[in-house]
Amino acid sequence: MAAEKKATRAAYGETLVELVEQGIDVVAVEADLSGSTTTNKLGAAHPGRLVNVGIAEQDMVGVAAGLSLTGHTAFTGSFAVFGTGRVYDQIRNTVCYANLNVKIAPTHAGISVGPDGGSHQMVEDIALMRVLPNMRVLVPADYYAAKAAIKLAAETPGPVYVRMGRASVPCVYEPGKELEMGRAYVLREGSDVSIVACGVEIDEALKAADLLAAEGISAEVIDAFCVKPLDEDTILASVEKTGCIVTAEEHSVIGGLGGAVAECLAAKHPAPLERVGMQDCFGTSASYEELLVEFHMDAAAIAEAAKKAISRK
Numbered sequence: 001m002a003a004e005k006k007a008t009r010a011a012y013g014e015t016l017v018e019l020v021e022q023g024i025d026v027v028a029v030e031a032d033l034s035g036s037t038t039t040n041k042l043g044a045a046h047p048g049r050l051v052n053v054g055i056a057e058q059d060m061v062g063v064a065a066g067l068s069l070t071g072h073t074a075f076t077g078s079f080a081v082f083g084t085g086r087v088y089d090q091i092r093n094t095v096c097y098a099n100l101n102v103k104i105a106p107t108h109a110g111i112s113v114g115p116d117g118g119s120h121q122m123v124e125d126i127a128l129m130r131v132l133p134n135m136r137v138l139v140p141a142d143y144y145a146a147k148a149a150i151k152l153a154a155e156t157p158g159p160v161y162v163r164m165g166r167a168s169v170p171c172v173y174e175p176g177k178e179l180e181m182g183r184a185y186v187l188r189e190g191s192d193v194s195i196v197a198c199g200v201e202i203d204e205a206l207k208a209a210d211l212l213a214a215e216g217i218s219a220e221v222i223d224a225f226c227v228k229p230l231d232e233d234t235i236l237a238s239v240e241k242t243g244c245i246v247t248a249e250e251h252s253v254i255g256g257l258g259g260a261v262a263e264c265l266a267a268k269h270p271a272p273l274e275r276v277g278m279q280d281c282f283g284t285s286a287s288y289e290e291l292l293v294e295f296h297m298d299a300a301a302i303a304e305a306a307k308k309a310i311s312r313k
Helices: 008-021 040-045 057-069 080-086 088-096 111-116 125-130 143-155 201-213 232-242 257-268 288-294 299-311
Strands: 005-007 026-030 050-052 073-076 102-104 136-138 160-162 168-170 185-188 193-197 219-223 226-228 245-252 273-278
Touching (some): 005 008, 008 026, 008 040, 026 040, 040 050, 057 073, 073 143, 080 088, 080 125, 102 143, 111 288, 125 136, 125 160, 125 226, 125 245, 136 143, 143 160, 185 201, 185 232, 193 201, 193 232, 193 257, 201 219, 201 245, 201 299, 219 232, 226 257, 232 245, 232 257, 245 299, 257 273
Parallel strands (some): 026 050, 026 073, 073 102, 102 160, 136 160, 193 245
Antiparallel strands (some): 005 168, 136 226
């Protein structure tokens, strides 16, 4: 039976409603995209808790910062290209510098935006958010992980980035999944190579492990959903066992999960590393599935990277 497919963004609005109904003082600030990001569900259920500032993303972050100073847990919306790139100064100097309780939670990140093209396919956002002091970075793999990540962000004081996408992707977790800040999760144990992935690349990594198993190669698959703070202990324990590692992300290989793992290995346990992701380039317009193949980010590409890493041991 095929896995259930849902977009991570589909978890956003409904989870905000659930948080309000659990007694958490959540508000959301949107920049004229509440239908696409699904924050309109919060507005429909609790009209006073959604503020739409119009096409003014800098104002969106500023208003969220102000609401956080009055005791609210404030979430922002928009698409990732606008919700991180256009507002970077406000996130840095207003939210992170003051360590405010604002959650940057845009949707439509990565190449899964598909036909919208390279201008809207934000593949630099994890790097931008990861470098900011006080910011935590969460990249959920599927709909259920996104629900857990949004709840975790609401429960965690201070700035948190939650990255969500447009495309419907297979669910790898069961309903009710809970996640912990700073944890990575071993989804499949193996002995020959470690595959550390995040976001929608988790499903591709699991498929790659199946491809490798058919060739007699045992791959360990780890969901590093929390890119910052990174669970170095879990990753290092895996690479000490397997001797080599592959990272896979729907993001530039520069500064994202691949960069974070490379920094960890260089400092604590040098080992052969191959990074699957956007290779210092912009995206283009096509279907999500076509783009995964075009940019060598599908299961077959991950399997090839794993074999290359193994050959370097």
